[in-house]
Amino acid sequence: MFSQLFVLSSRGDILVFRDYRGDVDKDTPDIFFKYIKKWKEENGAYPPPAINQDKTHFLYVRRNNLYFVGVTKFNVAPACALEVLGRVAQLCKDYCGVLNEESLRLNFILVYELLDEVLDFGYPQQTNTEILKSYVSNQPVGVVVGSDSSGTKRTLPSTAANKPIAVSLDSMKDQKYEIFVDLLERLTVLVASNGHTLRSHIDGSLVMRSFLGGNAEVHLGLNTDLVIGREERMVRGTGSVVLEDCSFHEKANLTDFDRDRNLSIGAQDGEFTVMKYRVAASDILNPIPFRIFTNIEDGQFPRSLRITVRIKCEMPVKSSGTNIVVRIPVPKTTISVSSEPLGAGSSTEYREPDKMYIWKLKKLEGGNEEQLVMKLNLSEVTKATKKEVNSVSMEFEIPMYICSGLQIRFLRIFEKGRPVSPYRWVRYITHSDSYVFRV
Structure with missing residues (x-):
């Protein structure tokens, strides 16, 4: 099935690399990441999970900003290949406790041992966590999470148990x-400009x-x-x-x-x-938890816009959203973006290559609302300039709701x-x- 299997970080660093057949070039991670980066710059989104470059097939799944990639020259079934890659990612999470760049670096010996058991000459053999415990001998190295290098506490995803699987009798005694x-519920919502869902x-x-x-x-x-x-x-x-x-x-x-x-x-x-x-x-x-209201008007100066984005939390007072990320597209002719001062727990970032303004909130409690006022300086203004701000998207997590x-x-x-x-x-x-x- 696979000639190679590798894992890349969000920066393109090679975390894990296994060559099973030797029939494809060794620079495939570099080829894959350059293709991903170019596609994102041109289309503003990730490419489809199956890619063909120079008669070489790349199939990938993305988990926690990590790319699990399988490479082959054969015409494999994409659904089967993606299922195997998904299972490999899940095994890494089961055995390392959390799935991120640091956990893979600390447990790279364990991850390579897992790959040797899961794939034989590129063909999947066994992906069951329980059965593999009998064959895996390396111990997982725990990853300390909860604060960054400055000592500031972070809000962690509540979906992770953050505990590796025990793989020996001694560790079972202490477990x-x-x-x-x-x-877990994943909510999909599309709301028109008039507020109708x-x-x-x-x-x-x-x-x-x-x-x-x-x-x-x-x-x-x-x-x-x-x-x-x-x-x-x-x-x-x-x-x-x-x-x-x-x-x-x-x-x-x-x-x-x-x-x-x-x-x-x-x-x-x-x-x-x-x-x-x-x-x-x-x-x-229950009603949708958040509503977004956006207003676009001409700015104070020529070739400028003023965009106001207001988020209202419509959940009960006892509930709250965390890890909120709001993405606001800006016109292609935007030169610079600034915003009025925000409250504690909020931050902004302008990603010029993507023409995207990012607004992050650590927490928003039920019944409350937050507002962002953006000031845009443009190189030119046309009739279609305001239409380029066509939608505002949102990411969030709501515990106990x-x-x-x-x-x-x-x-x-x-x-x-x-x-x-x-x-x-x-x-x-x-x-x-x-x-x-x-x-």
């Missing part, structure tokens, strides 16, 4: 007996990260009024949590699911997805038929997937 259950849906997943030794059975219950498929809504009535469709892990026991919405599954060590689901726009119970209304009623752990009480962590997290407001 905490615990399980993390995350209900054109498109919205939720892609959700129920993810477990287990450190129970692989011998426990997890029982959990979802909303009793949960409806699978819209046709059941007529029976259940309004106010029900409606999923357009859903799928479960192949080992999930659904014997009692239709009756009382309870399910059980054997908790294999590592991270695995118990359930995936989708919620249509008409079935989203779910738009669909789905909930976990209980979480019980059994071992050999008897209840046990490990550390249990249940988290609800909403992320933006594509969150765009047209201007």
Whole structure:
């Protein structure tokens, strides 16, 4: 399948490189990164996951600003190749605890050992975290996170358990007996300039990260009024949590699911997805968490514009969004951009090559709003200049908030038929997937 597999940082540095066949050039990482960089400059987005350059196929997945790339001269199935790359990225996360540049540098020996077990002469052999524990002997090196070089605390993504998989009996003795259950939702929203929602849906997943030794059975219950498929809504009535469709892990026991919405599954060590689901726009119970209002007007001086962007958080007071990033495109004739002073926890950055102004907020609580006033100096102004500011996009993370209304009623752990009480962590997290407001 693969002639080479390598991992690049966001700067193009080679973190991991494995040549399985020797039938392609050694400079493929440089060729790939130059292509990515050129495509982003010309199109303002990342290229498709399958690339062909000089009769050489590059297939890649991007995880946490890292590129996992497979190279081949053969006509492989793209979906299969991308699935393997995704599994390699997930294995690195399972064994290193977190997936970032530092964790791969500190654990490069462990990562190379994983690649040797996963791929043989470029062909995938085994990608199951639990099975690979029997063959991997190197110990993971922990990564310290939580503050930067200046000592300033950072808000970390709440989706990471940040704990590597134990790979030996000695480490198993010291390992905490615990399980993390995350209900994750990715929200897609497109709003017209008049405030009408054109498109919205939720892609959700129920993810477990287990450190129970692989011998426990997890029982959990979802909303009793949960409806699978819209046709059941007529029976259940309004106010029900409606999923357009859903799928479960192949080992999930659904014997009692239709009756009382309870399910059980054997908790294999590592991270695995118990359930995936989708919620249509008409079935989203909670309103969209943020609204963006943009106003564009002529500036104080000739060839200048004044852009005002206001973000309103429409969640309950007890909820708040974190790690917020707002992207505002500016006209191609923009020479410089400045903004009025912002409050604590906010920062701005102008990326001139991309003609994009970035506004970052550490936190925005429910019921509050923030405003950014931008002043643009332009080389020329035409009738189409204001139209180039056509949409404002937003990225965010909201802990303990779910738009669909789905909930976990209980979480019980059994071992050999008897209840046990490990550390249990249940988290609800909403992320933006594509969150765009047209201007």
